[in-house]
Amino acid sequence: MTIEEFVDSRGRALLRFATALTCDPHLAEDIVQEVLLRAQRRWSRIVSVGSPDGYLRKMVVNEYLSLRRRKSFGDLPAGPEVLAGLSPAVEDPDYGEREEMLSRIRALPPKQRAVLALRYYSGLTDAEIAEVLGSRPGTVRSHASRALAALRVDEFAGTPGGAR
Structure with a gap:
């Protein structure tokens, strides 16, 4: 299998x-592009590994974790504030809940987020x-346990992670 065949068949899944x-489609595109460029240079070795x-999934996770460690990564805009100026909001009763959950997922430490995505x-x-x-x-x-605890909301207290 060539890298072109891999990208045609599995690129979208990656x-x-x-x-x-990443919870960010633009950052995801950048990461996948970088990973595929690096993979192309050593494709014969990657294919010989058998999977x-x-x-490549491991390369994506490593690239994401590496980006999160870099200081400049924190300066990148992310989240609803970036999208606010692009188009008017659509009425969706679940929008607030989804945005709240995405915000909590974005706030997780990188390894916890990676564990949840992989699992x-x-x-x-x-x-x-x-x-x-x-x-x-x-x-x-x-x-996983810590990440799920951080995402849980106590219905009565209304706080992430439950009442303490």
């Missing part, structure tokens, strides 16, 4: 994964996620 990971899908979007097991992230399955479970 971009969807990157979008789920170009998994290898719930890509359907990987804890062991597979640990392999992608270079950590132990117990660490993956810990990241």
